[in-house]
Amino acid sequence: MINQQLAEISNLALVVTIVLYVLALIGFGADLASSSQRRSDARLAARERQEASREMSTAAVGASGTTVADAPAAGSDAAGSDAAGSDGAGSDAAGSDAAGPDEAPAVPGAMTAQRFAFLLAGAATVLHLVGVITRALATQRVPWANMYEFATTSTAIVMVAFLVFSIRRTELRALGTFVIGPVLLVLLLAQTLWIVPAAELTPSLQNSHWIYIHIGVAIIATALSILGAVVASLQLLQAKHERTLAERAATEEFPEHWGRFGHVLDRLPSSSALESLSFRIHSIAFVCWTFTLIFGAIWAREAWGRFWGWDPKEVWTFIIWVIYAAYLHARATGGFRGSRAAGLALAGFVAVIFNYTIVNTVINGLHSYSGLG
């Protein structure tokens, strides 16, 4: 029996969650904007200092601004994956670099925009989980039996994964904007387009423990793919940014690129650190997708009498798996490492999106659980 009251509470919790995510997004955004403002102020000050000193003597004194700008460019895209040791160093440098311009507000315990946003994101995630769990309690089953529930649950996993990754490595918190943005988008779509009333399971989803295993793993895989795509796209931007900066550093004293957004990128980990993180996320995601396929095949054999039947959902999960396999291979191949491999990872994510949206709603298949008319 469906507990309508709990279902209402779940709905309310998710709506409030969306509001909190919006606030957290504003917080993270403000943090990035203020830091880029501070950065450009510091740059300006450095430039003025240097010009003043040049007037006094012809000796070129390396101003601190130059080294700050060069630090992220050092770990350029070409460094690739072999230099695992320097990856760590790169992220350390980026971390300390990020802390640099924030020195004034970085008093322990002081409330910076970022800390505020991070706490808010944590609270929103807790409420998000409450929404998911009350939905499960209301229906007395797993909260992933239709498209709406799959979306709310997988975005909750994305947030939990982000919090877990960044609770200690504080330099990753700067990615907050780029994680909460997509999560918010999916939640809004879910709450407006995909929402269906709480209901019991259709027979094809009953009497099987594979609904816990197969779809549970699929949710984790999807969440990791979202997170991986965020990191991979930032890696691509960062690599481009670093290349341009390195080129300009040869001719300009104060290389700048992409204005405000360039300052935001300065603040993020270096492209090689992002590449390393993206690989770690994607390799876990690939294992999860493999398990999704295998568990799905076992369930398909129990439910439909065959382990594989080229149902559209099966086809697209296969495509996702093959593209991510290509990504892992590309990463170990000369000439494809770095940006090209990241491009493949993003192609895999496009397949994930297609599998989730078009295959669920437009293409007719056996996996028709969206519950939408």
Added chain:
Amino acid sequence: MTDENPRPSQDPAGTGRWSSKPEVDGARAAAPSLGLRGTLLFLWRQLTSMQTALVLLMLLAVAAIPGSLYPQRSVNPALTEQFLEENGRWGELLDTLGFFEVFSSPWFSAIYLLLFISLIGCIVPRVGVHLKQLRARPPRTPSRLTRFTGHTRIELPGAQGEELIEAARRGLRRSRYRTEVREEKGGRSVSAERGLLRESGNLLFHIALVGVLVCVAGGTLTSYRGQVTVIEGDGFSNSLTQYDSFEAGAWFDENDMPDFRFTLDEFRATYVQPGEAGTVGEPRSFEADVQVTTPGEEDESRTIQVNKPLHVPGASMYLLGNGYAPEITVTDPEGTVVAEGPLITVPMGDTGYTSQVVLKAPDAQPEQTAVVGFFLPTGTIDEQGPRSLYPDALDPQLALTAYQGDLGLDSGVPQNAYEVDLTTLTAVAGEDGDPVLMRLYPGQEYTLADGTTVSFDGLRRYAAFDIAHNPFERWILISSLVAVGGLILSLFVPRRRLWVRVREVDGTTVLEVAGLARSDDPSLADDVKALASRLSGAHDGNRPPDAAPSGHPEADAAGGPREGSAK
């Protein structure tokens, strides 16, 4: 697949980078001079290169896409036919190109076969290399360790080289490194290696994938699958003649079909009722009660549900469909019963379970008769025509029209029992000249103007089962699980080398530690530093001079308990 493919000297493509176009052109110009053997070797090297594998992987992904966009014959042949009818020449062209059988089309097969050949060509030499590596001793310690990861140099007072080397060797062995102690000029070194399992896992993954492909092929050759429809009260015994449709692989032997019988006692279905949560009319449960008889066993009552198939030795039975079988009797004007009993109707796919009725009475006199129309579990007839509002049999009724003429059964062309060609038939008209619509409730009878009677005697349900067996299923599962196991090892086991070198110079001992990561291994530098401080700290409590500036004042304090725990 290897990163650095050993390239033969006659390989003019050099680095094999796809972007280096002039080199590729050069390869084409140079090709004739290679001779047949050289050309084949060149092609083989190209096929087994990583770039080719990457391209084939992407091609495989792209080639699979049409398989989800166009209706596949293997998935739903009716939809394919519909698409062909609607799209005319375009459809025919797609059909010729294999877009409706993508996954058995020559181009799709070519891609995955090439991919697997490339994979095997890549794996086989690697297996040899890896087996040699497993037996080989860790490589010699490089003479200059300074350029390696985490290089740490510590000077310790006194001559203690012997003990340091022994402690390092023991510690590394305990952390599952393969170690080798070597005498060198002026000192000794431990060369240690860990993570060969990474390559083992990688090879295992690829070999298991080949295993999956072989088992899938074996399954396609030996498996069988058939559809049966059984009305409540009726039985089924497992032989080819009893199946509605049946497919089997080339090596399937009919004599291997297991001997079993069953009777369908009852089929039950429940649906969302008005007032309940969910969409009204959506199914909630399907259950089929069967009596199963297998040779040498007692009869057994079982309930088959979706997700709860019936397994008997050598076959499994899956509940995949259901519908209504109204009992209809047709009597011709001469009083002869020309059709009788439950008739399987075909649901049209709406939530109300409106089902199509086609009843053929070829023996009717004076003319062959067909009764065509709808069975409606909860029926209504309004301006939209006859339709059912709810899938359960709350108000069952039949809406039928009788046709007379030539059923076309004598032409020799096999006919679908659930379809009838109305072009050679004329509808029986009433007094107003319009076709008569007979609306029948259970127990009712309708007499047409010519004396033909149609009666609705009762209602039963039927269940549709798939019976299937694939002897290779178990092996496919085992291969895929082995593949994942290998995959996990190959992704998450770090492969690295560590070196410890000790030299005794003028009464002091110089300890050097360094490492080399052979995969993503962010913790290597920390591990090297930790090993260095443990070795020096565990020995005499000295603070490692090189490690100290990196800021671990607690290293001394930690040295004590660590030494204690090591014993």
